[in-house]
Amino acid sequence: MRLPGRLWPDTVASRAILILFAALLAFHLLGYWAFRVGVESFASAGRDGSLAERIVSIKRAIASIPDGAERDRVAHDLSSASLEVHWSKVSLVLGNVPATERTRRMEARLKQFAPDLAAESFRVGLADDGGAATERHLMLVSIRLDDGSWVNFSSSALGAAQHLDWSLTAIMICFAVGIVVVALLLLRWATRPLRDLALAAERFSLDQVPHPLPEAGPAEVRRAARAFNTMRERIQRLVAERMQAMAAVSHDLRTPITRLRLRSELLDDEAARRLIDADLGEMEEMIDSTLEYLRGGLSSEATRRIDLASIIETIVDEHLDLGHDVSLSGLNAAPILGRVLPLKRAFTNIIGNAVKYGVSARVSIAEADGRFVVTVEDDGPGIPLADIERVFHPFVRLEASRGRETGGSGLGLTIAQAIARTHEGSVALENRAGGGLRVTVSLPRLGHPPAPTSR
Structure with missing residues (x-):
């Protein structure tokens, strides 16, 4: 199953980090499981075996004492923090209490670690659940002596599960974080040539002096x-x-x-x-x-700071001198980084098409989102939606409005789009709601935003 693009990392470094993190997580989970199954089992076996041997030894010591009062005193003296011992006439584990999985397992372990208990009469149970919270998990063992009395043992450690040490968990987390950080730094260093390659491909331009990409890395x-x-x-x-x-x-x-x-x-x-x-x-x-067209918008002219508004105003004035219906409005200054001759050719083609096929042309210059937007509108028949993209193809001439009688080679918009792209811009076509075509050219701005005026 493939993850959606927004969930799956998009870079080599991020994907490698994700794989490394997944591997570390699996490693820690496996280590935790091994600790619980292996180390805990070994520790529990050693602890339970030691307690079983103590139980047998204490039982024998108390059984060798004939006096009941002395037995109770000895039992208290043999008690420890991990194992409490009492002698009484009755068993602390009632005979009618149903056995649980834990008590059956503990009974089997006691017989395994202390074979002498197999021949003895003893009971295993848990403290009453209604008791104090500290007593609810006490394991009780009652062993019957020959005279009918009982030696009762209670221990919270007997048969208890080993819990994970949080300090060990913290150390594992610190190690994992350290490995991920180091891996991230190394991966960023290792994938830097890939980023340089992608950047060189994005900035590739035929009119620039070629700078060979360093052949370094893996x-x-x-x-x-x-x-x-x-x-x-x-x-x-x-x-x-x-x-x-x-x-x-x-x-x-x-x-x-x-x-x-x-x-x-x-x-x-x-x-x-x-x-x-x-x-x-x-x-x-x-x-x-x-x-x-074959030049692809390229020019030997150097890129420099120019005023787009002045270039467009010059083209509009030329059409006005020829008696064409052309108007200009919007910004009176639009500084950009570009080349004068190619841009003049591009806007000459666009405005010329508006005058030729749409009778009139209304040109406006505005600014939006750090870019200058030049809009050219006409009152012609527009372009069918199916041909909006096709008119950018070379030598495409729409018969309905661009017949041989109007002239043209079908390269005007193709050239304009190529020139706009070399200036990191774009050209878009759209049919107006009231009829006619709207051509929008967007180019990146340079400098401070100019003040809008009307002419």
């Missing part, structure tokens, strides 16, 4: 670190080679496009020239978009 961890370093080198080499190949293809394609554009200028048909120029412009845009 053999399995060294092997995993070596495999990770090799994988990162292969990925970076593959991406670099792909980018070089695409750059070469882009250069080779731009040359005939430029020649075609020059030749179109020689055409006398103005309408045909405009159509050819539009097709050539679309081809150039497709080449640029494809290269940007």
